[in-house]
Amino acid sequence: MTRLVRWLLVVLVVLASVGAGVGASVLTRNTGSHLPEISAYSHGRSVRVGPFVYCNVVNLNDCQNPQTQGELPVTDKFPVQLSVPAAIGQAPWRLLRVYEDERNSTSTIYRPNTELAVTIPTVDPQRGKLTGVAVQLLTLVQDQNGDLQDAPHAEWSVRLIWP
Structure with a gap:
């Protein structure tokens, strides 16, 4: 069970990291120097x-x-x-x-x-x-x-x- 818990924790950390990266990308996508066209x-x-x-x-x-x-x-x-x-x-x-x-x-x-x-x-x-x-x-x-x-x-x- 300890091995399974460690494996689940690693998966959760990886998913949380990916989610944070995607969230940061979405939140900052339109804040750059995008100029009108x-x-x-x-x-x-x-x-x-x-x-x-x-x-x-x-x-x-x-x-x-x-x-x-x-x-x-x-x-x-x-x-x-x-x-x-x-x-x-x-x-x-x-x-x-x-x-x-x-x-x-x-x-x-x-x-x-x-x-x-x-x-x-x-x-x-x-x-x-x-x-x-x-x-x-x-x-x-x-x-x-x-x-x-x-x-x-x-x-x-x-x-x-x-x-």
Whole structure:
């Protein structure tokens, strides 16, 4: 009986250790530096992408620079459907649309809690083919002259690939 009790104790200790490891893993899984991702979809293809750059909103010199850029194949027949998570949509954010001639690029600022998804045509009659989109989280900063300006503290980027 003593041998059986020892064997059961060893099994219980091993199971408790495994359980503690799994429990710790589950409890700490979402506490890391997981950054928000955007997604873009067009004609059966989609891409999820993390930030190109992500700075602390209070200290714009404290940045993570993963330089992640998504790529999405597109054609002129189907628009791009861009989605942002609530973590982005609950703040003021800017959508940049970059065209073949970058001088024709445009931007739209969305107020907090107004948009989580945007449909973007891949061709604009005046601007030509869309070559990329970027999402920026904005913060107000004071420039050298004391004027307030919006500045991005985080950016996500998707390059559009044409056939």
